[in-house]
Amino acid sequence: xDIANGAALPDRDxxxxxxxxxxxxxxxxxxxxxxxxxxxxxxxxxxxYSGQEAVGVGALAAIEPRDHAITAxxxxxxxxxxxxxxxxxxxxxxxxxxxxxxGKGGSMHLxxxxxxxxxxxxxxxxxxxxxxxxxxxxxxxxxxDVVLCFVGDGSSNNGYFxxxxxxxxxxxxxxxxxxxxxxxxxxxxxxxxSGQPLLHKRALAYGMxxxxxxxxxxxxxxxxxxDEAVAxxxxxxxxxxxxxxxxxxxxxxxxxxYNVRLKDELEEWKAERDPITRLGACLEEAHPDSRPxxxxxxxxxxxxxxxxVKFAEESPAPDADDLVRNVYVE
Amino acid sequence: xxxxxQPMREALRKALREEMLxxxxxxxxxxxxxxxxGTHRITRGLYEEFGDRRVRDTPISEMxxxxxxVGAAMAGLRPVAEMMTINFAFLALDAIVNHAAKIRxxxxxxFSVPLVFRAASGWGDQATASHSHAPEPIFAHFPGLYVAAxxxxxxxxxxxxxxxxxxxxxxxxxSIALYPKPGPVPDDEDHLVPVGKGTIRRxxxxxxxxxxxxxxxxSLQAAGQLEREGVNCEVVDMRWLRPLDMxxxxxxxxxxxxxxxxxxxxxxxxxxxxxxxxIQENMFDHMDAPVKRVSxxxxxxxxxxxxxxxxxxxxxxVVAAVKEIV
Ligand SMILES: Cc1ncc(C[n+]2csc(CCOP(=O)(O)OP(=O)(O)O)c2C)c(N)n1
Ligand SMILES: [Mg+2]
Numbered sequence: 001x002d003i004a005n006g007a008a009l010p011d012r013d014x015x016x017x018x019x020x021x022x023x024x025x026x027x028x029x030x031x032x033x034x035x036x037x038x039x040x041x042x043x044x045x046x047x048x049y050s051g052q053e054a055v056g057v058g059a060l061a062a063i064e065p066r067d068h069a070i071t072a073x074x075x076x077x078x079x080x081x082x083x084x085x086x087x088x089x090x091x092x093x094x095x096x097x098x099x100x101x102x103g104k105g106g107s108m109h110l111x112x113x114x115x116x117x118x119x120x121x122x123x124x125x126x127x128x129x130x131x132x133x134x135x136x137x138x139x140x141x142x143x144x145d146v147v148l149c150f151v152g153d154g155s156s157n158n159g160y161f162x163x164x165x166x167x168x169x170x171x172x173x174x175x176x177x178x179x180x181x182x183x184x185x186x187x188x189x190x191x192x193x194s195g196q197p198l199l200h201k202r203a204l205a206y207g208m209x210x211x212x213x214x215x216x217x218x219x220x221x222x223x224x225x226x227d228e229a230v231a232x233x234x235x236x237x238x239x240x241x242x243x244x245x246x247x248x249x250x251x252x253x254x255x256x257x258y259n260v261r262l263k264d265e266l267e268e269w270k271a272e273r274d275p276i277t278r279l280g281a282c283l284e285e286a287h288p289d290s291r292p293x294x295x296x297x298x299x300x301x302x303x304x305x306x307x308x309v310k311f312a313e314e315s316p317a318p319d320a321d322d323l324v325r326n327v328y329v330e
Numbered sequence: 331x332x333x334x335x336q337p338m339r340e341a342l343r344k345a346l347r348e349e350m351l352x353x354x355x356x357x358x359x360x361x362x363x364x365x366x367x368g369t370h371r372i373t374r375g376l377y378e379e380f381g382d383r384r385v386r387d388t389p390i391s392e393m394x395x396x397x398x399x400v401g402a403a404m405a406g407l408r409p410v411a412e413m414m415t416i417n418f419a420f421l422a423l424d425a426i427v428n429h430a431a432k433i434r435x436x437x438x439x440x441f442s443v444p445l446v447f448r449a450a451s452g453w454g455d456q457a458t459a460s461h462s463h464a465p466e467p468i469f470a471h472f473p474g475l476y477v478a479a480x481x482x483x484x485x486x487x488x489x490x491x492x493x494x495x496x497x498x499x500x501x502x503x504x505s506i507a508l509y510p511k512p513g514p515v516p517d518d519e520d521h522l523v524p525v526g527k528g529t530i531r532r533x534x535x536x537x538x539x540x541x542x543x544x545x546x547x548x549s550l551q552a553a554g555q556l557e558r559e560g561v562n563c564e565v566v567d568m569r570w571l572r573p574l575d576m577x578x579x580x581x582x583x584x585x586x587x588x589x590x591x592x593x594x595x596x597x598x599x600x601x602x603x604x605x606x607x608x609i610q611e612n613m614f615d616h617m618d619a620p621v622k623r624v625s626x627x628x629x630x631x632x633x634x635x636x637x638x639x640x641x642x643x644x645x646x647x648v649v650a651a652v653k654e655i656v
Pocket of ligand 1: 047122125151152153154155156182184185186251
């Protein structure tokens with residue numbers, strides 16, 4: 001399967017940079033998976049982004065550093081694509097003091113204030129009104145920043161979704177609501193969870209711009225759609241759109257059956273629509289000399305993640321003082 | 331200091347208005363806070379004075395009101411979000427507990443959440459079960475949040491200002507029954523009541539009455555009645571349910587060696603249980619009698635006036651409890 005569907009292709013450097021980010025995310029996530037199997041990452045929650053890289057990378061490439069990104073607990077890829085250093089991210093997975101959240105948030109609560117990456121939220125839908133509030137601050141202060149809010153298909157069914165989207169429409173807040181429709185909320189398929197499984201159509205009910213459904217495995221398509229959505233949000237108000245994607249590692253590490261339960265479907269998504277393979281093929285076709293550059297990026301990703309693991313494992317754990325710190329602003 | 335006699339409703343309005351004038355980042359949001367003038371008229375006139383940017387009518391969306399307040403506060407504004415009544419805050423419990431209260435800790439200090447959730451609270455107007463709660467202890471359960479519950483107009487004024495200026499999220503409970511009651515309000519725009527500091531409303535040597543909000547009124551009435559019978563009550567107004575000024579309770583208890591706790595809320599897992607536990611853990615050597623609690627009855631509230639009031643605490647119940655231990 002091709003990418004871009006005939007749309008203008010960004011230049012070689014841009015494509016290579018997206019490739020770099022996507023292979024970094026994949027490497028980071030697969031390493032997390034292995035580390036969890038080896039009990040070097042512990043706990044019960046670890047939701048991997050493998051398979052969804054094109055959504056995060058393509059979408060975040062459409063916003064500026066002054067803009068804002070916020071997501072749910074499947075947050076590693078978003079953090080990396082926002083430019084957060086893999087070392088402190090990996091340290092957070094391992095519950096180290098050098099983690100982005102001091103080892104107190106864990107995999108589901110990554111954030112980096114300096115990157116305008118507002119987190120990582122584990123309550124389904126809980127971050128949606130926060131996105132509205134962050135957008136309100138920008139609007140209130142007379143800036144034209146935009147908030148890019150990643151939304152799970154499953155979370156489009158709880159009350160937060162309705163209330164936050166409606167509020168954003170009433171107040172014309174600069175939010176791009178991007179549903180990452182990976183077909184499932186844990187084990188429940190979208191067809192069994194939504195009366196209208198074309199989730200982007202809900203835009204009509206809120207009186208906001210419908211950005212349509214896009215192929216979330218095509219980074220160029222994602223980026224193109226997000227460019228438009230961001231421009232609309234910046235000038236006129238909220239947009240809802242939906243990227244169709246797929247999770248390669250099931251819901252999370254507690255989902256031990258995903259590769260049995262979803263075997264055929266999983267293999268099909270991997271074989272036919274893998275976002276990294278597709279971007280690689282596109283690069284080679286448009287720029288036949290780019291294979292060595294891609295190989296170098298793959299190697300760099302491996303090195304970077306190895307260094308991140310080393311950094312994390314060598315970092316000290318938080319101590320009793322850290323335990324009680326930052327409950328309040330003292 | 332000069333003061334004016336005003337109802338609590340006016341004291342709250344004055345505090346809000348002055349804080350909005352003082353700090354451009356302070357804004358009000360909630361259901362019917364603007365054009366309608368506020369369900370309880372606390373925001374009366376603010377919409378006309380400040381306009382719809384700073385006095386924001388919202389849809390009936392408690393989760394979004396509280397959640398958007400959290401986001402706006404993280405980003406640098408100082409929202410004052412009104413819950414029309416505290417009963418409706420139950421819909422937003424997640425935004426309040428999991429987000430407002432925990433975000434600072436969860437992200438290890440990267441964010442602060444300087445906001446106020448104002449909520450009209452209490453029961454006794456035949457509002458029926460779903461609309462009759464004094465659930466402040468539920469919110470006070472969670473570290474990360476402060477809980478304020480003023481008993482007088484002067485405190486309502488100072489505590490709301492403190493809450494708005496503080497860097498932490500505050501659940502600010504306003505007793506509906508106290509809104510019309512007058513009291514002195516200082517003529518001082520910087521009148522603040524420190525977070526977590528209670529106060530002695532009346533000195534006495536025989537029994538300590540510990541209360542908050544409406545319980546203070548019942549306690550003072552009871553103290554007046556008991557004085558005529560030769561019993562001297564000290565009345566402690568806690569003012570903040572979190573942080574809880576236990577030192578003030580202990581200081582009083584060391585003097586009186588007896589305590590009755592008075593609360594508008596339900597008895598199980600309550601303010602009363604908490605204070606009684608603190609006293610027995612820390613004041614065992616000073617105890618001359620069991621610690622008593624006067625709470626609402628452990629029931630949902632009925633509509634019928636004849637039985638509704640039976641379930642509520644009042645001054646007579648406080649008097650009876652004191653008599654059991656003196
Ligand atoms: C309010 C709430 N209900 C239930 C859960 C448990 N839960 C965690 S993730 C999840 C599925 C959410 O699916 P979706 O929004 O599609 O995100 P995805 O995992 O596919 O990225 C559920 C039900 C939760 N965390 N929060
Ligand atoms: Mg999903």
